[in-house]
Amino acid sequence: MELRRQVLIKELEQQGFFLSLDSRLLSELTVSELERERVRLPELMEVQYAATEV
Known part of the structure; x- marks a missing residue:
């Protein structure tokens, strides 16, 4: 378990x-x-990046 962590x-x-x-x-x-x-952070960054492009 520690290795996975x-x-x-x-x-x-x-x-x-x-x-x-x-x-x-x-x-x-x-x-x-x-x-x-690991799932949330990249998705959050993608949403924030898309919002700044508009």
Whole structure:
């Protein structure tokens, strides 16, 4: 489980994310929270980017 957690943290950090949506450090999150953030953060950034283009 710890290996999965570290892989998720590394994936998010490589995408430029170092905090969760609620501003917690990625290292403070559980595996399930990290998996949720892995989906949410890129989607949120895409929505924000699209909103600035309009």
